[in-house]
Amino acid sequence: xxxxxxxxxxxxxxxxxxxxxxxxxxxxxxxxxxxxxxxxxxxxxxxxxxxxxxxxxxxxxxxxxxxxxxxxxxxxxxxxxxxxxxxxxxxxxxxxxxxxxxxxxxxxxxxxxxxxxxxxxxxxxxxxxxxxxxxxxxxxxxxxxxxxxxxxxxxxxxxxxxx
Numbered sequence: 001x002x003x004x005x006x007x008x009x010x011x012x013x014x015x016x017x018x019x020x021x022x023x024x025x026x027x028x029x030x031x032x033x034x035x036x037x038x039x040x041x042x043x044x045x046x047x048x049x050x051x052x053x054x055x056x057x058x059x060x061x062x063x064x065x066x067x068x069x070x071x072x073x074x075x076x077x078x079x080x081x082x083x084x085x086x087x088x089x090x091x092x093x094x095x096x097x098x099x100x101x102x103x104x105x106x107x108x109x110x111x112x113x114x115x116x117x118x119x120x121x122x123x124x125x126x127x128x129x130x131x132x133x134x135x136x137x138x139x140x141x142x143x144x145x146x147x148x149x150x151x152x153x154x155x156x157x158x159x160x161x162x163x
Contacts, residue, residue, distance in 0.1 A: 035061065035070070036068075036071065039054050041076075043076035043079075043080060048086075055092045059095050074105040077093040077096050078093070081097070082112050082115065091121055091124055097109060101132060109125050113126070113129075
């Protein structure tokens with residue numbers, strides 16, 4: 001069950017130049033128990049290539065192997081979402097958080113959406129929130145409602161969303 005994920009992750013580690021030292025000698029079950037912590041550590045890296053590869057790997061594992069617990073990556077992904085100056089990393093963190101799909105991660109997106117300055121990050125964040133919570137249920141934040149309305153008005157200035 002974990003062998004394909006294990007092989008994919010081991011290959012990505014080798015490609016990123018990190019080696020296989022941490023992966024050697026571990027069973028797929030041990031690997032599954034530790035992968036979230038290992039990815040979180042790499043998501044916090046100051047090296048953009050390592051951070052990018054870890055976020056991408058988190059997304060791929062979360063979308064393909066729902067039985068692997070990646071909740072330990074949520075704090076690191078939210079840090080990227082809040083603090084990274086590059087919109088591409090913030091977008092990637094939204095995709096990974098959405099793929100993981102836990103409430104702490106999605107609540108973090110909602111809480112920090114008002115701080116996002118990039119319009120694409122805002123749009124993708126709102127789409128992820130709508131998909132996770134449904135069309136209306138995440139609108140408990142006035143800030144999120146105002147941002148959503150501003151985006152909709154900006155996309156189609158003739159149509160105004162209902163008040």
